[in-house]
Amino acid sequence: xxxxxxxxxxxxxxxxxxxxxxxxxxxxxxxxxxxxxxxxxxxxxxxxxxxxxxxxxxxxxxxxxxxxxxxxxxxxxxxxxxxxxxxxxxxxxxxxxxxxxxxxxxx
Amino acid sequence: xxxxxxxxxxxxxxxxxxxxxxxxxxxxxxxxxxxxxxxxxxxxxxxxxxxxxxxxxxxxxxxxxxxxxxxxxxxxxxxxxxxxxxxxxxxxxxxxxxxxxxxxxxxxxxxxxx
Numbered sequence: 001x002x003x004x005x006x007x008x009x010x011x012x013x014x015x016x017x018x019x020x021x022x023x024x025x026x027x028x029x030x031x032x033x034x035x036x037x038x039x040x041x042x043x044x045x046x047x048x049x050x051x052x053x054x055x056x057x058x059x060x061x062x063x064x065x066x067x068x069x070x071x072x073x074x075x076x077x078x079x080x081x082x083x084x085x086x087x088x089x090x091x092x093x094x095x096x097x098x099x100x101x102x103x104x105x106x107x
Numbered sequence: 108x109x110x111x112x113x114x115x116x117x118x119x120x121x122x123x124x125x126x127x128x129x130x131x132x133x134x135x136x137x138x139x140x141x142x143x144x145x146x147x148x149x150x151x152x153x154x155x156x157x158x159x160x161x162x163x164x165x166x167x168x169x170x171x172x173x174x175x176x177x178x179x180x181x182x183x184x185x186x187x188x189x190x191x192x193x194x195x196x197x198x199x200x201x202x203x204x205x206x207x208x209x210x211x212x213x214x215x216x217x218x219x220x221x
Contacts, residue, residue: 001170034208036154043203043211044154055209087154091208094167098154 002026002090006099012107013078021073021102023088028068032092035064035073038101039084047086048073078104109133111143111204111212118218125191125217129204136162136182142207143187145178147200148214157202160187194219 003026013019023033031051036044037058046055048064051071061076075082083106088099115127127145134141144159158178159167168176177190191198201214 043214045211046209049208089154089208094159095169096156098156100153 001095002029002093002097004088004090004097004099006086006088006102008102009100010103010105012105014107015078015080017078017107019075019078019082019104021086021088021104023066023071023073023099025069025071025090029090029092031067032090033064033066033071034089034091036087036089037082037084038087044087075104080106109206109210111206111210113202113204113212113215115202115215115217117216118220119194120221121195121219122193125194125198125219127189127191127202127204127215127217129187129189129212131185131187131204131206133210134206136160136180136185136187138162143180144205145187145189146203146205147198148203149197149200152200157191158189196220 005024007022033051035048037047038044047058052064063074065072083104085101085103087101111131113129119125142159142161145157146154148154157169158176160178160180166178175192179188196219199219201216203214204212
């Protein structure tokens with residue numbers, strides 16, 4: 001099973017600033033990496049797939065990069081609605097696995 | 108428009124079997140390449156893939172739970188059913204059905220308690 005490790009566990013950033021999330025896979029997952037946003041009490045929403053393709057409904061301030069074992073999610077200028085938990089998930093090998101999440105909180 | 112909705116008991120006793128149904132619309136599980144999966148999330152904890160079923164009836168199970176899981180589909184009813192046998196309080200979680208990573212049900216919270 002591929003282990004996904006996210007860092008940091010919590011990210012404190014002020015609105016308007018940049019947020020950067022990291023996700024590392026225990027073995028290569030090529031570009032088969034997705035990011036999700038989860039707000040309290042809601043189901044996760046697909047944010048990025050194929051490591052860098054934005055899903056429908058998310059603005060250009062969200063971007064993903066990386067391949068192999070190292071991945072990054074960047075939010076360029078934080079808006080109030082962006083404060084949530086972000087998960088990465090590999091879908092290169094079954095079982096698909098999630099990272100433990102990074103909570104983005106208001107500084 | 109694609110929608111999915113989970114249904115099933117909210118409370119189950121330890122050792123019982125939990126059966127959840129995902130009823131979906133907007134796509135067909137008889138279409139090549141299509142799949143529906145189940146993911147769960149214990150309160151305040153991480154997400155975990157449980158099972159997947161594809162249009163051709165290929166099934167995948169979480170290795171750690173494989174002996175307790177069964178996933179089936181009813182194409183005519185647009186439903187996918189997940190059964191979890193011998194439940195334990197650690198199985199308390201919100202259970203989601205998912206299609207193509209992008210479409211999620213609202214989730215259903217299942218509590219395992221005597």
